[in-house]
Amino acid sequence: MPRLSEARKEWLTTMMKETIFEAATSVLCEHNVNGTTMNRVAAAAKLSKSSLYDYFHSKEELLRFVCNRITEPILQAVEETVEADTPAPEKLEAVLRAIFEQLGSHQRVLGPLFWDKQFRDVMESSKQMARTTMFEQVAAVFEQGVEEGSFCRVDPVQAARMFMACVSELCEATVASGNSDEARRQAEGLLRLFLHGVLADSGGTDGM
C-alpha cells in the first residue's frame, strides 16, 4: 500500500506546515516581521531550527507561505463578491463582510502583512502581492459605483487605499479587544462612514 503511505506522508507534511503556520503567525503577532526569527518560529512550533528548514527552505519561503495562507481565502472571497452583479454600495458591504469572515483569527497578522515595507517587498518580489490585488478589487468596486452613479465622483484608487487602510486598522483594533461582536459593530461603523460620512445631515443613520 505505498499509495496510502504516500498520501499519509503528504498529509503529515501538510499538517506540519499548518503547525508551523500557526507558530509563525503567533510569533508574527508578538514580534512583528523583523522580530520573527527562524529560531522563534521553530521554538513556537516545538521544532528544531533544522527541522523547520525541512519544511521551508528559507525564511522568505516561510513568510510567503504564511502570507498566501492568510491572503488566499480572503482574496478569493473578495473576488467572488466583486464579480457579483450587485450595485456598488452592496458590494462594498459584501467585501467588508467577506474580509472579516475570512480573516478569522488572523487579523493580528494582517496589519504587518499589509503594511510592513519589508514584508511587502517579499511579496512583491514573488509577484503574489495580495495587497495590490486586493486594492485593485476594491478600487474596481468604487469605480463601478462612480460609473453606475451610486457613488459620487471619488478617485477610486484613493478611496480604495483609504478603505483598505481602515480595514487594516480595524483588524488590529478588533483583535486587541478580542470581541467579535464588537468587530461586527465596528465593521458596520466603517461601512456607514464610507457611505455617508460623518456629517449629521448626510443621510447616515446614527449609531456607528
Next chain:
Amino acid sequence: MPRLSEARKEWLTTMMKETIFEAATSVLCEHNVNGTTMNRVAAAAKLSKSSLYDYFHSKEELLRFVCNRITEPILQAVEETVEADTPAPEKLEAVLRAIFEQLGSHQRVLGPLFWDKQFRDVMESSKQMARTTMFEQVAAVFEQGVEEGSFCRVDPVQAARMFMACVSELCEATVASGNSDEARRQAEGLLRLFLHGVLADSGGTDGM
C-alpha cells in the same frame, strides 16, 4: 566664564542632536525602522559610532528623540487647532491641514513611525506615544462634533482611528508621488470622504 561655557556646550549638544536627527530620518527613510542601524546613522551624521552614543545612550533613546522631534510640532499644531472655538467639521479640516503642513519632509518617516509595531513599542514603553495623544485629539474633535450635533452619532474613538489610518496612508502615498499639489488634492478628498461619504445622494460635492 563657566556659565557661558556651559551654555555654549548645551548649544553645541543641541546642534549635534539636530544633525543626528537629520541623519537618522534620512536613514529611516531609506532603510525602514529595522534597517536603521547605529552604524548607518553614525555614518550619515559623519560621526563615529561612539560619539553617537555620547548624544544618545541607546538606539531606543535615539528613536524616541526622532519620534518626538517629528511629532511635537504636529501635535502642538493639532492641539491648538482642537482647542480653538470652531465647529467640528471645520476643526477636522484644520487638523488635516495642520498635520500636512507640519509634516514637511518627514512624511516618509511618519508611516513606519506610527505603524511599525516595534517602533510603537519604543514609544509606548516611554509613555510618550504620540500616536495615542494624536488619537485623543482627533477623537476629541469627533466627540465635539457628535455633541454639538454637526456629526451623526459615530464612535469618536473608532472614527479617530480610521481618520488617522487614512492620514498615515495618505502620507506614504503622497510621498511616493512626491507631488505636493497632489497631496493637497488628496487631503481634500479624504476630508470630503469623511464628511460626506461616497454615496451620490449624501450631499458630497463630487470631485475627490
Next chain:
Amino acid sequence: MPRLSEARKEWLTTMMKETIFEAATSVLCEHNVNGTTMNRVAAAAKLSKSSLYDYFHSKEELLRFVCNRITEPILQAVEETVEADTPAPEKLEAVLRAIFEQLGSHQRVLGPLFWDKQFRDVMESSKQMARTTMFEQVAAVFEQGVEEGSFCRVDPVQAARMFMACVSELCEATVASGNSDEARRQAEGLLRLFLHGVLADSGGTDGM
C-alpha cells in the same frame, strides 16, 4: 535457502555500493571534496540519505571506499608493471600508460583525491593511503633505474614525488580539455621530460 539468500544479499549490497560509488564520483567531480555532501550523494544515487547510511556508516567510510575503488585497479596495474622484468625507462613508460588507462573517467576525481589535505587525512587515517603505495611503487622504479645504471643518481623518493605531482596535474589538465588524444600526447611529453629533460643537447627528441 539461507545460503542463497545471503549470497543474494551480498550481491545486492555490492551492486548498491557500486551505484553509490558512481553517484559519489559524479558529485565529487562537480563539487570538489568539501562540496560532496551526503545529501548530494544520496540524491545522485536516487537513494534516501538514511539508506546511504545503511551502506556506509559515515562520510569518511564512503570517501575511503571511493578512494579505494578508484585507486585499486590503478595500483594493481602499476604493481604488475613494476614487478615485470624490464629496464626502468620502459617501466616508467608502462607505469604512465597503466595509470592513464585505468583512470578512465575518474581523472577528475584523482586530483582532489590525491591533493586535498582533508581527503588525504581520511586516507592516511585508514592506513590505506594509496598515494603512499603508489609513490613507493614509482620510487621503486626510479631506484631500479639508478641501480641498473639506466638512470643517473637521482633521489628516487623525490623523483617519484615529482612524477606523481606531474601525473596528477596532467590528469586535471587533460580532463579539462576532455580530449583523450591530447591526453596521450601530453603523457608522452611528460615521459620525455622526465627521461631527457628540456635541454636541447640532452638527447631528447623534440616535440613534447
Next chain:
Amino acid sequence: MPRLSEARKEWLTTMMKETIFEAATSVLCEHNVNGTTMNRVAAAAKLSKSSLYDYFHSKEELLRFVCNRITEPILQAVEETVEADTPAPEKLEAVLRAIFEQLGSHQRVLGPLFWDKQFRDVMESSKQMARTTMFEQVAAVFEQGVEEGSFCRVDPVQAARMFMACVSELCEATVASGNSDEARRQAEGLLRLFLHGVLADSGGTDGM
C-alpha cells in the same frame, strides 16, 4: 598632532592585519582551505570573531589578502628574474631560487593556495589569480628556451604546468621536513631533473 595619530592608527591597523595574516596562514596549514573558518582564525589571532570582521569584511576578503600577501613578493621576484637578459636555463634556476627564497615560512600554504579549487575560484573571481600569472611567467621562460634553441621543442605551457606542480609538491615536502638545507638540495634536484631528465646518458651530472 592629528597627523601622527592618524599615521599611528594606520600602522596599528597594518600590524593587526599582519597578526591576522599569521593566524590565518597557520590555520590554513593545519586545516586546509575549507577548514579555515573565521572562528578559528579569530581564535588564532586572539581576537573576537566580530573584531576580525572589523579588519576583513568577509572570509573571501581575508583569503584574498592572505593569498596576495604570500604571492606578491614571489610574483615580483619571479617577474624580475624573467625580465632579465639571461639564457633560459639560467632563468629557470633563478626562478626556482626566487620562489624558494620568497616563500619563507609560507610553503605550507602554497599548496592549497595553488591547488585548492575553491581557493582558486576566490582568486580568479578577483582577477588576481597568481597561479595564472606565475604560469605565464614560467611558460615564458620555456618559450624563450625553445626560441633561443637552448631547450628542445617542448610545449611551454605543459612544461610550465609540470614545473609548477613539482614546485608546489616540493614546497609541501620540504616544509614537512622543516629542513631548509634539504630544501635547497631538493630544488637543485628538481632543476637538474627538468634540465637533463633522469636518463643516465642525458648529460645530467648525477646526484639529485
Next chain:
DNA sequence: GATGAATGAGGATTCATTCAT
C-alpha cells in the same frame, strides 16, 4: 570631548548523523 577597537549575543543557513516506523 571624540573615537578606534573590541565584543557577546543573535540571525539565517547547512550538514552529518540518528531513530522510529
Next chain:
DNA sequence: GATGAATGAATCCTCATTCAT
C-alpha cells in the same frame, strides 16, 4: 530493509553597546 523526520553543532555574518585613550 528502506526511509522520512528530526536534530545539534557549526558556518558566515551583523549589530548594539562598551572602554581605553
